[in-house]
Amino acid sequence: xxxxxxxxxxxxxxxxxxxxxxxxxxxxxxxxxxxxxxxxxxxxxxxxxxxxxxxxxxxxxxxxxxxxxxxxxxxxxxxxxxxxxxxxxxxxxxxxxxxxxxxxxxxxxx
Numbered sequence: 001x002x003x004x005x006x007x008x009x010x011x012x013x014x015x016x017x018x019x020x021x022x023x024x025x026x027x028x029x030x031x032x033x034x035x036x037x038x039x040x041x042x043x044x045x046x047x048x049x050x051x052x053x054x055x056x057x058x059x060x061x062x063x064x065x066x067x068x069x070x071x072x073x074x075x076x077x078x079x080x081x082x083x084x085x086x087x088x089x090x091x092x093x094x095x096x097x098x099x100x101x102x103x104x105x106x107x108x109x110x
Contacts, residue, residue, distance in 0.1 A: 003036060003102070004044035008054060010104045015053050023054040027106040030093035033066040033082050033099035066099025 007028065012092060017024055026045075030036055038061055045059045070086040071093040077086055080095035085092050 001044045001048070004005070004041060004048045007045060007104060008052065010050050011049075011054050011057075011107055012052060014069060014107050015109055018070060018109055020053060022110040023057045023107060024110055025058045025060060025106075025108040027062060029062050029064055029098040029103050029105045031064045031066060031101045033096060034102050035082065036102065038063075062105065064099060064101060067097045068094040069097055070076045070094055075093065 007026065011023055011026055014020075030038070030041075042061070047059060048054050049055050066081070068077055068079045068086075069075070070077055070089065070091055072091045073089050074088060075086075075088060076097065077088060077093065077094070079096070082096070083092075086094060
């Protein structure tokens with residue numbers, strides 16, 4: 001719920017700054033390693049937008065892949081979720097490089 005409320009704050013600030021009467025779509029980039037449950041976020045977004053200029057707005061979520069650097073291999077590897085071993089050598093000594101981000105990418109206003 002707190003994440004949905006934070007997204008709404010960004011949306012409302014943007015709508016105010018543009019003198020928008022309505023927000024129709026919000027595009028959110030969400031890293032595969034962010035540990036955010038997409039369906040729960042969509043449900044909460046729908047709930048927190050009620051009564052605002054974003055009521056009924058579509059929430060489009062673009063999932064960004066996870067990537068890590070493996071210390072033993074020295075390679076960059078794809079990572080689907082936290083806690084997985086390196087797909088090349090099996091090591092758990094991984095440093096996450098990307099996939100934990102979450103940002104409002106675009107807002108369609110009317």
